[in-house]
Amino acid sequence: MQTVFIRLTCLLSCALVALGTTSLRAFSADVMNRPSAVEGHALARKLCMGCHIVDDSDDAVAQVGPPSFASIANKSGQTADRIKGAMIQPHPPMPDMQLSNQEMLDIIAYLESLRTNKQAPSLSPPKNDSKPKLPKPG
Numbered sequence: 001m002q003t004v005f006i007r008l009t010c011l012l013s014c015a016l017v018a019l020g021t022t023s024l025r026a027f028s029a030d031v032m033n034r035p036s037a038v039e040g041h042a043l044a045r046k047l048c049m050g051c052h053i054v055d056d057s058d059d060a061v062a063q064v065g066p067p068s069f070a071s072i073a074n075k076s077g078q079t080a081d082r083i084k085g086a087m088i089q090p091h092p093p094m095p096d097m098q099l100s101n102q103e104m105l106d107i108i109a110y111l112e113s114l115r116t117n118k119q120a121p122s123l124s125p126p127k128n129d130s131k132p133k134l135p136k137p138g
């Protein structure tokens, strides 16, 4: 009788633990899936700073040639798709970084934060918008 009771408690607590971890995982996945400018900044400092000026920190040293992140972000007509294209199809000397989609979205989120013209349309328009928004005239 006691064994049955112990087994039952064990079953119950195991189920609770399983339930707990699943919802915790779902929660953290939700948070992790959001493009994060902070992550993008860290990635860019790690992977891109050898060639591009990524931010205005003191250690920013770049080769002559590659556009700074600020100029990439503020280039007129710039879009997330263009930036993604440059990351997916690298051109020499830019190496193929094998970035994951999440990493690219984070880097784009960081670039978005460098936009100085807040009137300009967002690099990546929100996806849950059912109707595409037309740019404002003028």
Ligand code: HEC
Pocket (backbone or CB within 6 Å): 043, 044, 047, 048, 049, 050, 051, 052, 065, 066, 067, 072, 075, 082, 083, 084, 086, 087, 091, 092, 093, 094, 095, 097, 107
């Ligand atoms: C080895 C040097 C090097 C590294 C590392 C590098 N890039 Fe570049 N990148 C370049 C050069 C050079 C260009 C300009 C190429 C051209 O104009 O044809 C460029 C161009 C770009 C462009 C296109 C800009 C535009 O609008 O025309 C983007 C976007 C870009 N890089 C993003 C990145 C990102 C993001 C990283 C890090 C994940 C990175 N690059 C790492 C050298 C590099």
